[in-house]
Amino acid sequence: MKVIGFKTSLPISNPKSFIEVETEKHLPTNRDLLVRVEAISVNPVDYKIRQGSLKDKVQDIPKIIGWDAVGVVEMVGDNVSLFKKGDKVWYAGDITRSGSNQEYQLVDERIVGFAPTISNEDSAALPLTSLTAYELFIDRMRLSKERDENKSILIVGGAGGVGSIAIQLAKKILGLTVIATASRKESINWCKKMGADYVVNHKNLVENVNNLGFETVDIIVDFVDLNQYWEAFAKLIKPQGQIGSISDPTQPINLRLLKSKSVSFYWELMFTRSMFQTKDMIAQHHILNKVADWFNKGMLQSTVGRVLTGFTVSNLREAHEQLESRTTIGKIVIKF
Missing domain, CATH: 3.40.50.720 (NAD(P)-binding Rossmann-like Domain)
Known part of the structure; x- marks a missing residue:
């Protein structure tokens, strides 16, 4: 599968600020879902971590970031009870694990919700x-x-x-x-x-x-x-x-x-529940389902401001560059 990450923190103007590599898909265990990602969006946390997490050091395996995704459940772990293969889902993920800038992602079912019935682009803008x-x-x-x-x-x-x-x-x-x-x-x-x-x-x-x-x-x-x-x-x-x-x-x-x-x-830090595996971690599952219902009923509208088509290094670099300008209106979405 294709993943896009970075081995060191570089300015977004550097062509190597993101690199594309091929890796094997991981199998889900315990309460993890393996999700085939269909669309993602970028947040300020993305570029902040890209800028600082690997500053002055280089690692062999690319670091994968990204904390917004909509996709389809491909496989489930042995202890999964909330979802099944084929379910359409959305989530923001866990900052301590690999993010959504990859074609297939492992994510704990307790921080995943059933995606709303709006488009992938509109959905991807919203979880975080x-x-x-x-x-x-x-x-x-x-x-x-x-x-x-x-x-x-x-x-x-x-x-x-x-x-x-x-x-x-x-x-x-x-x-x-x-x-x-x-x-x-x-x-x-x-x-x-x-x-x-x-x-x-x-x-x-x-x-x-x-x-x-x-x-x-x-x-x-x-x-x-x-x-x-x-x-x-x-x-x-x-x-x-x-x-x-x-x-x-x-x-x-x-x-x-x-x-x-x-x-x-x-x-407020959205990652607190997953970062510390709090007893109420499953609250994010319920929140995402409630918010999806509001969107399905037309009570809320998507906040997507711009859509880029194609999961590519150039599109990720463009999205980060726009966010770093601090002039972004709404959310930037990348459709796979």
């Missing part, structure tokens, strides 16, 4: 970001429509992959009043298409949110840079409000700024 937004909102922050409907939420990074699905979950599932950040005409229009009630420029964030008529907001989620916006968040958050983030701060965060308002703070 849907899991991230759902876990942050519902598992971590414990938001619900019954308790939180009509509350205000500020989503920083609304046009990105996670922001695009977060806007939809916040508006269409939780019934929140959504303020998203975007700066370019294309990204502003995208946020409105996803369902944002308001879109503001991330520059002068406090002033721009205040100018909408919101002195404070109930909830803030950061999908960009916690260090850059932390003081603005502390000013904008309502007393007893909630702040959540998925970003990787390069400097310490001063939580004391939240104390006088008794504000709660939440981290």
Whole structure:
């Protein structure tokens, strides 16, 4: 089977930043599925790991990344109970294992769901970001429509992959009043298409949110840079409000700024359950099935922004180059 990986961390402009090799298919054991991959998408975590995981070293076997896939179950392990051969599935995978940049992938059934009935391209754009937004909102922050409907939420990074699905979950599932950040005409229009009630420029964030008529907001989620916006968040958050983030701060965060308002703070990493084999690891199976049902019913729309046809080195390099520019709107999908 064909796999595309890298043996050392190189700039994406280098022709050898990705290489194609042929390997044998692995047989699934225990609770693993062997999935024939039909489409994948790329996420910021992909290029961050490509840039840093093999810096200043070279390994003999290519490292395979990629954490979004839709495909068909080819074989199942001895202890698999949730799926059978021929099932159409989708998943984000496990950061501690080989990723989806290969024709056949082994993945634990507990973090796999039945794919929605939308196209492969639309489906492939969604697992990692849907899991991230759902876990942050519902598992971590414990938001619900019954308790939180009509509350205000500020989503920083609304046009990105996670922001695009977060806007939809916040508006269409939780019934929140959504303020998203975007700066370019294309990204502003995208946020409105996803369902944002308001879109503001991330520059002068406090002033721009205040100018909408919101002195404070109930909830803030950061999908960009916690260090850059932390003081603005502390000013904008309502007393007893909630702040959540998925970003990787390069400097310490001063939580004391939240104390006088008794504000709660939440981290979200989609890989936590699989990385630590938590007792509730199977929750991702149930989340993916629930989200698939929402898409099947037309309650949510895909966040795919661009589709590249062909599982090739050039397409992977192009996808990474676009992501690294930090101007991507929605998700970039590669159709096999």
